[in-house]
Amino acid sequence: KAGVTQTPRYLIKTRGQQVTLSCSPISGHRSVSWYQQTPGQGLQFLFEYFSETQRNKGNFPGRFSGRQFSNSRSEMNVSTLELGDSALYLCASKEGSGGMNTEAFFGQGTRLTVV
């Protein structure tokens, strides 16, 4: 079974632009979460989706948004990019309803650099 796939792996964008990152969960997994990883702040929770509905959202500005499609694939979008948005963005998927007792499987991440 294929793992969590994130595309693209690397991305360079200019300040003020917008970017869309994609995450394909493990087949059959319906819960998808996104995390931002930076050297200063560490790993921070962005959003969680289940069955195309956002179940929870972290403390990020409205420039960060996401969605989930009927096939469970998820995208996150960042508008009006700032230098501080440079980070590794990780996606994780869970099977079933994605409860706390189910393992989260992480993708390799998308490395976003804003210049």
Add this chain to the structure above:
Amino acid sequence: AQSVTQPDIHITVSEGASLELRCNYSYGATPYLFWYVQSPGQGLQLLLKYFSGDTLVQGIKGFEAEFKRSQSSFNLRKPSVHWSDAAEYFCAVGAFGSGYSTLTFGKGTMLLVSP
């Protein structure tokens, strides 16, 4: 709100020596606790988890962790470190509410293994 503290940013251990990585958490209820490992350029891999029951949990790659409620700690141990264990290790506490579950991570401990 929940939080996780990993007091050691870097730890260097000789190959074959024992290892203990410290983790302290803050959470109002019975915690769900996790240890993840991240190799360079990779996503996170789950080493072990604690939900309830036996306070000493076994994980993959020969790792174990002990939950101590009185000390709010969940330290990770390994009796004999291998060079391939060099990576960054993250402790996390799980929070869940009505239909959602998220992870709050510590800032991580970078493990260096010397020959």
